[in-house]
Amino acid sequence: MESLALNNLFGGVYAGRRVLVTGHTGFKGSWLCLWLTALGARVTGLALAPDTEPAHWKLLGLHNVRDLQVDLRDASAVRQTLELTAPEIIFHLAAQPLVRRSYREPVSTFDTNVLGLVNLLEAVRATPSVRALVNATTDKVYLEQATVAGYREDHPLGGHDPYSTSKACAELVTECYRKSFFNGSGPRVATARAGNVIGGGDWSQDRLVPDLVRAASSGSTLQIRNPEAIRPWQHVLEPLSGYLRLGQQLLAGKPVEGPWNFGPAADATLPVQALVALMQSHWPQLRSEHQQGPHLHEAGLLRLDASKAAQQLGWRPVWNAQTTLQSTIQWYRDYYERGHLCSRENLQTYIEAARMAGLEWAA
DSSP states (O other): OTTSOOTTGGGGTTTTOEEEEETTTSHHHHHHHHHHHHTTOEEEEEEOOOSSSSOHHHHHTOTTSEEEEOOTTOHHHHHHHHHHHOOSEEEEOOSOOOHHHHHHOHHHHHIIIIIHHHHHHHHHHTOTTOOEEEEEOOGGGBOOOTTOSSBOTTSOBOOSSHHHHHHHHHHHHHHHHHHHTSSSSSOEEEEEEEOEEEOTTOOOTTOHHHHHHHHHHHTOOEEESOTTOEEEEEETHHHHHHHHHHHHHHHTTOSOOEEEEEOOOGGGEEEHHHHHHHHHHHOTTOOEEEOOSOOOOOOSBOOBOOHHHHHHTOOOOOOOHHHHHHHHHHHHHIIIIIOOOOHHHHHHHHHHHHHHTTOGGGO
16 A cells, blocks of 8 residues: 555645654554555654554554554653654544443543643644644534434534543533634644444454454354444544545645534444344344343434535545445455455545545545
């Protein structure tokens, strides 16, 4: 992939540019680093070591990414990292991202997701090279409204579980720093709220797709907590294209600061049980059954309205639900049955589909 001529994507803005990715050893962060290196960026990663085995980050073998294992909660180390690397743009993905873990570990969740963000923003204040920052939060930042057709960026923030609440706090902290310290000078800042992200290389605990894959690989049956819960499912490359498009516009001085939704195609907002059935059509070994409650609270309905991104960024999802699931399952089947890592092929296929769809960033 690194040999492919992708420097022209996103207007060529990332070629040769110094980019910092926090959380680069995680699922989304590793995919973002793969894409940025293919764009010719000079990438530094700031994160803890991967907490799953296998880990997509290790499998990719991106030796041209500077890998700095730094704890976001260590303010001094974060500041020293920015001084050392002088990034021009930061994609902030480092987080404690799991809902059920946040119930078990609320203090560390808030410490990482809120105070860790404050540490990063304070370091940004002291680093004049930074021109733009994209903070990736989540679709779960919104105050639960079960009847809403799709959450818009102007809907009220909320949160029930510690993870969702911590990310709503992260939105408020980002907006506070944007208005208080970066307004008219310093970096331009935006937040990105994506749906339930799936794709090859995710082995996190308590996430539907990796839990199903683990069950299939061991010949067991997965217990599903909330089969009727509705979520906006999207392939990992979809929101990442949105983050990169947003970063491109920030660097160009466009008026795109503030929050942005990046949601899936219309047919990909599905109940859990429907997603499982589609996955089973591609991998019959996947087996599940309903695990009777009671369970910890999780939102019953999540839908995102991404019309703002479509109208103002020229961004829209590329893959429908069927393509998203087929690509995801094929990735895992290639890995488990053939020992082949097809991440680079997935990225190339996605970019070609975006070009066929006429998206400006892919021109």
